[in-house]
Amino acid sequence: MTPDKKTLRKNSSTMFVLLLLSVFALSFVDAVNHSCKDIYLANPSATNGTYTIQNRKNQPYKVYCEFHNKFGYTYVSKNTAVEVNINDLFTTQAHVKVRHVKANGVQAETIMENIKNYPNQPLGIFYNRHDGYAASVNAANLAPYLYLGFLPISVANHANPQGYRSNGHDFVFVNCDRNPNSYFVFYFNPNHKLPIGYVNRCCESTLMHSWITTATPLPPAHNMPDEFYFDYEIHFGGCGGYAFIHHHNDINGASLGVRFELADPCKSSPCQNGGSCFSEDETAFFCECPEGFIGETCNVKGDHGNMGIIG
C-alpha cells in the first residue's frame, strides 16, 4: 500500500517541524524563571509589568516586575495560591518599596527602611513566617501573608526610640512598655475575611499613616493592576500604634516591593594601576587601562592603553 499524496505531504511537513523543533531545543534552553531577576538576566530590556514565574516546586504564580538599570523590585500577586519562595525574589534587606492605592485609583510608593539609629539592622522579609519577629494579630486568620519586620524582638523589646524610615524621613516613637511588635504585614486573605483583634479598639496614630503621607504619587503609566494590592496590618508597640487597612478609609490596599540587584563584578575593583572597570552583567567586565598598562586587568606594563575583556 502506498500512501497518497496528501498523507505524504503531511508526513514530510511533520518531519520538518519536528526537525526544526529539535534544532530549536538544542540551541535554546528556555530556563525556568524563579524571579524578576531571572527575567531581567534573560532579557535586560524587559519592560515593567506582570510576569509568571515559578516557585521551587515549579508551580506558577504572578508577579509585577519593576526594572531599573541592574536592579529592580518584585511585587507578588494577592491571587497567588501556591507557596512563595520569597528568598528568590530579593538580594538586599536594606530597604523595600511599599506602594499603596487610594480609593480614587491614585497609586504612590515609598522607600521603607530602618531608622538611622539602626544603620546595620536588615529588614525581615518573610512569606507566612516571622522568624525572630513578633507574630501579627491576624496571622492565622488572614494567612498566608508577606511579613516586613523592622526590629526583631531581641532589639525591639527595649524602652527606647523605634519606628521606621519612609522616603528618607525617620518616624520615631518611644517604646513605652517594651512591647516588641515592629512590623508591617500584607495579607493574601483569600477568603476575604474580616480582621480580628485590636481592630475595633486600638490605636491609630500619626506613625500608622506617615508611610502614606510621605509616599510619592506614581505616574499612571507605572500603576500596577489591583491584584497586587493587599489588606495590611501595622503594629509598633508599645505606644507606636496599631492599624489595619480598615482604619484608612481612603486606601484600597498596599503592596510590598522587594529589591533585587545584579551582582557587580566591578565591586571588587579588579582593574589595577588606575584602570576603570565596566560591567555588562553579573560576571562579565572589562577594564579600560591608562597609558602604559595593558592586560585584562591592566596588570601588565605595556606601551599603550588597551581594553582587556573578561567574562
Ligand SMILES: *[C@@H]1O[C@H](CO)[C@@H](O)[C@H](O)[C@H]1NC(C)=O
Ligand atoms: C523567562 O523569562 C524570559 C524573559 O522574559 C522569557 O523569554 C522566557 O521565555 C522565560 N522562561 C520561561 C520558561 O517562561
Ligand SMILES: *[C@@H]1O[C@H](CO)[C@@H](O)[C@H](O)[C@H]1NC(C)=O
Ligand atoms: C519601571 O517603572 C519605574 C517607576 O516605577 C521607572 O522608574 C522605570 O524607568 C521603569 N522601567 C522601565 C524599563 O520602563
